[in-house]
Amino acid sequence: MNMNSYSLSQPDTGVKAPGQSRSRRTVERLMAAVITLMSQGGLEACSASAVAAESGTAVGTLYRHFADKDALVAAALLDWVSLASAQSADAFSELVSGARDLDAFVLTLTRAAVAAATQGRRLILATRAFVGSYGDAQWRAAFQAAQGQGRRLVIEAAVARFADDIPGGETALRYMACALYGAVDAAFLTPQLGIFDTPPEPDAFVIHLSSLLQAGLRGRT
Numbered sequence: 001m002n003m004n005s006y007s008l009s010q011p012d013t014g015v016k017a018p019g020q021s022r023s024r025r026t027v028e029r030l031m032a033a034v035i036t037l038m039s040q041g042g043l044e045a046c047s048a049s050a051v052a053a054e055s056g057t058a059v060g061t062l063y064r065h066f067a068d069k070d071a072l073v074a075a076a077l078l079d080w081v082s083l084a085s086a087q088s089a090d091a092f093s094e095l096v097s098g099a100r101d102l103d104a105f106v107l108t109l110t111r112a113a114v115a116a117a118t119q120g121r122r123l124i125l126a127t128r129a130f131v132g133s134y135g136d137a138q139w140r141a142a143f144q145a146a147q148g149q150g151r152r153l154v155i156e157a158a159v160a161r162f163a164d165d166i167p168g169g170e171t172a173l174r175y176m177a178c179a180l181y182g183a184v185d186a187a188f189l190t191p192q193l194g195i196f197d198t199p200p201e202p203d204a205f206v207i208h209l210s211s212l213l214q215a216g217l218r219g220r221t
Contacts, residue, residue: 013176029055035075035123042126046073068118074139077127082146092150096157103214105158106176110210113180113201117188124189136203151177167219176213183209 033054037045048069052059066072095112099105117124129144155177163169185202186193 010094023065026055026057026061029057029061030065030072031076031079034073035080038073038126039120039123042122043073043129070134073130074134074136074143078129078139078143078146080127081143082149087216088150089153093157096161102162102217104194105162106214106217107206108211109154110180110184111206113184114188114206117184118199118202122187151181166217168217172217174216180209180213180215 030051033051034046037050037054048062051062051069051072055061060093062069062072065084066075095108096105099108131140134140155174158173159170163173166172168175186195187205188202191199
């Protein structure tokens with residue numbers, strides 16, 4: 001758990017610093033409950049009473065640590081998008097180091113991106129809605145700085161391993177990532193774009209998209 005400086009120490013964030021390990025564990029449980037509830041039912045599921053029930057605390061406990069429910073949601077989401085531990089960083093790097101070659105890396109990355117979008121769709125969309133409505137400029141800056149750290153780790157590792165072996169090098173790899181995440185977003189997260197009437201079957205989508213991306217990186221037509 002990343003008990004980051006924004007969410008727990010700065011005085012104007014609405015978060016009351018816990019100061020003791022027991023209080024820290026309580027804050028962790030509250031934030032974990034927010035992520036669980038948003039994953040299951042979006043922002044609407046995150047009432048104070050639901051968070052209290054999910055975390056095994058009293059409603060009053062929430063307000064002893066956070067100025068209001070939005071401050072708790074903000075802290076939970078900032079923690080979620082931050083790389084919370086070396087284990088998380090290793091998991092992202094493994095997408096590159098565990099691949100036998102460039103094609104295997106592209107397939108693995110595509111599969112991971114589709115799994116994240118399909119399995120975490122409610123949480124992703126709820127997060128976007130909250131970010132769009134939450135008015136704390138300091139929090140938004142912190143969130144934007146933390147967002148995408150996993151992708152950055154993956155791309156940096158891929159550049160180090162594969163850039164010298166493909167036409168276009170680092171630029172080609174970054175374009176590939178843009179195409180990958182844009183396609184996944186359009187297919188599974190923003191159906192209003194009108195590309196698919198219904199989301200495609202994930203496994204077939206992974207195979208077709210990864211094949212296109214592999215061909216592009218290798219300069220094949």
